[in-house]
Amino acid sequence: MGALILALNGGSSSLKYGAFAVHGDRCEAVAGDTVADWDHADGFAAIAAKLDGKTPDAIGHRIVHGGPDLCDPVVIDADVTRRLEAACAFAPLHGPAALSLIAAAQRHFPDVPQVACFDTGFHRDLPPVAAVLPVPKALRGEGVRRYGFHGLSCRSIVRQLGGDLPDRIVIAHLGSGASVTAVRAGRSVDTSMGLTPTGGVVMATRSGDIDPGLLLFLLRERGMTAATLEELVDKRSGLLGISDRSGDMKALRQTQDEAPDARLAIHIFCRSVAKQIAAMIVSLGGIDLLVFSGGIGEHDPATRDAIRADLAWAGVGADGSVPVRVCAPDEEEQIARDTAALIVATRQGSR
Numbered sequence: 001m002g003a004l005i006l007a008l009n010g011g012s013s014s015l016k017y018g019a020f021a022v023h024g025d026r027c028e029a030v031a032g033d034t035v036a037d038w039d040h041a042d043g044f045a046a047i048a049a050k051l052d053g054k055t056p057d058a059i060g061h062r063i064v065h066g067g068p069d070l071c072d073p074v075v076i077d078a079d080v081t082r083r084l085e086a087a088c089a090f091a092p093l094h095g096p097a098a099l100s101l102i103a104a105a106q107r108h109f110p111d112v113p114q115v116a117c118f119d120t121g122f123h124r125d126l127p128p129v130a131a132v133l134p135v136p137k138a139l140r141g142e143g144v145r146r147y148g149f150h151g152l153s154c155r156s157i158v159r160q161l162g163g164d165l166p167d168r169i170v171i172a173h174l175g176s177g178a179s180v181t182a183v184r185a186g187r188s189v190d191t192s193m194g195l196t197p198t199g200g201v202v203m204a205t206r207s208g209d210i211d212p213g214l215l216l217f218l219l220r221e222r223g224m225t226a227a228t229l230e231e232l233v234d235k236r237s238g239l240l241g242i243s244d245r246s247g248d249m250k251a252l253r254q255t256q257d258e259a260p261d262a263r264l265a266i267h268i269f270c271r272s273v274a275k276q277i278a279a280m281i282v283s284l285g286g287i288d289l290l291v292f293s294g295g296i297g298e299h300d301p302a303t304r305d306a307i308r309a310d311l312a313w314a315g316v317g318a319d320g321s322v323p324v325r326v327c328a329p330d331e332e333e334q335i336a337r338d339t340a341a342l343i344v345a346t347r348q349g350s351r
Contacts, residue, residue, distance in 0.1 A: 060339030068143030122151030
């Protein structure tokens, strides 16, 4: 019969979930949905109803950042919870919400093992030339490095490509959060996000990479605090900051004809992504396939076309030699597969 795995991919106010029957390499979806305005009590009651009274064998959670020590899927216990709490310093937008969801799942399914699956795991073996940040060496001992994110999405895409996976691919995961990753022989070798999910390309409300001197200027000349800077770079910047209208690409497209700042935001976003793809081509020494994923990457052909036009010199343009694919990642299925594999290995090890 296999295992019934509930995969939870939660945000601060919404949640994507999927229930899967997993047996060996087979993973069959039996339920799933995206729930806006997620409420823990009502939400888990609705999920339980869709499972027809069946109790999951395990529950897998997407965790954005596990800090320097947690990369591989792990059963959540008191020690892991403590380490996840400490890792919130690296991802304050995502960590507390994930911990709240874990606690709610434990209350609703008290006897079901809960597993943390990390977005950083795919990037854990980045080579030093990519992982090491140009700051004093002593900071490395405090966990300061490039971690990379959207790893579950990247792993899902690599798995879906299967036998069609070429040696050198670049994955552009473009949504409200966005990143670009270089993959060689199925392994991450470079990626645009850094210590936190704020770095890299321009995003919906996150700045992406900016001159660190700007932050010093705002601290020194504007009297900003760490909290106000965090609010600025995570929630008021990116597409929203440039356009002064919205961080939603679809909304900006609808207003770009009469709103110059909306057009500029779109242009900066596309150029930002193209520049990061170009950087990943350098890290790979070439490119065999470009993959677009995420909400914008999958559903906004105008954005894809603009990015490809900027990369025509590399053979990625409309008439270029480098193939381009649009691929919908399935993070929930990846979570379910990883959770099932860990539970099976744990049970076999306890015999």
